[in-house]
Structures are given as C-alpha cells and as structure tokens.
Amino acid sequence: MIKLKIKKGDNVKVITGDDKGKTGNVIKVFPESRKVLVKGINEKKKHQKPTREKKGGIITVERPIDISNVVKLSDAKVEKKVEKKEETKKTVKEEKSKKKSKK
Template sequence: MQKIKKGDNVVVLTGRDKGRTGEILKMMPKEDKALVRGVNLVRRHQKQSAQSEGGIVTKEAPIHVSNLALADPKDGKPTRVGFRVEKDGKKVRVAKRSGELIDG
C-alpha cells in the first residue's frame, strides 16, 4: 500500500512552490514523482495539431515525492502517513498528526 496516492491532497515542503497545496493528478512510482494540480507550473512551446492549437502552454511538471507531504484531513497542515489494521482485517492509512483516517 502506498503512502501517497492519486486524488490525495498534498502540501509542497520545499522549492519555489513551498507551502502550496494541490491534488495529485498522476503518480509515477518508477521515477518517485507525482503531478500535482497547480504546482510546479512550467511554460512549454507546443506545436499546433488537429486537436489543439499551438503556442506557449502552461502545464504541471512532475515533482519528487520527497518534497510532498500529505495534507492532514483535519486542518490541512503537512503530516506523515501511518498504517493501521482495522478489526475487519482491512489495512487503512492514518494521519500521524491527528490520528484521523485518510479516505481513498
């Protein structure tokens, strides 16, 4: 089970976007990177195609997972992730900061 998954809200810990929060759009486990909505934005020149017009496009670039922390479901501050086995034998993720269950 992964500590951070697609759809989780995360806080950026370091870099030019430090303190910003966003939702994970895509995880890249082989490279240990993630795409986060509205974080690590870069401008790229894009060639015109039948589907999209060309020009300078702003999009998210991957950010290393070591620079991300899960946002606590209670107050939105960065927290570490722990695991707990429920009575029915299901393994769930828990926020270490508040002890709150992380859905997903």
C-alpha cells in the same frame, strides 16, 4: 513495484522548491520514478508548434514533483512538524539579521 504512502486524490503540501507552502490534490502517481503530479503545482510554459488538429502557442503544463518534496496533509503529526520547522527557520533568520545589524 514500490509502495508509496501518497495516493491519487490525496491532499498534499509542497515543503521544498519554488512552490514551497502551496497545497493541491494529487492527480497521478509515478511509483517507478517516485514522483507525483499535483494540480496547480510546478506548472511550466511549453511552446507548441501548430498542427492540423491543434493551434500553436504557449501552453502551461504541470510537471511531476519528487515525492520527497511533498507531505500528505491528512497526517496531523507531520503537518505540525513541518509548521514547527518553518517557524524555527524564521526565528533563526531573524536572530542572524539582528546580530548583523548590531555590528
């Protein structure tokens, strides 16, 4: 069994993907596939057929995220590194846009 640093109940921040920058609590960890299920993150729509017990319709389902795409928020050092990296990306984009506008 693979040992992971992120556990159920941890507060995490998504660092890449469609939900980049969002935070949430870990509901479940899948160590074999190295994925985590985070509440309110990576929600997808699913069309469900009606059955005897359940009504049909469109429901939202949370999908697992790869563990490399999230960072544990209680780690202050890691959080600062992520914020610093995001700031440098913004400044690089601004500098590139300024160079293009000067031409």
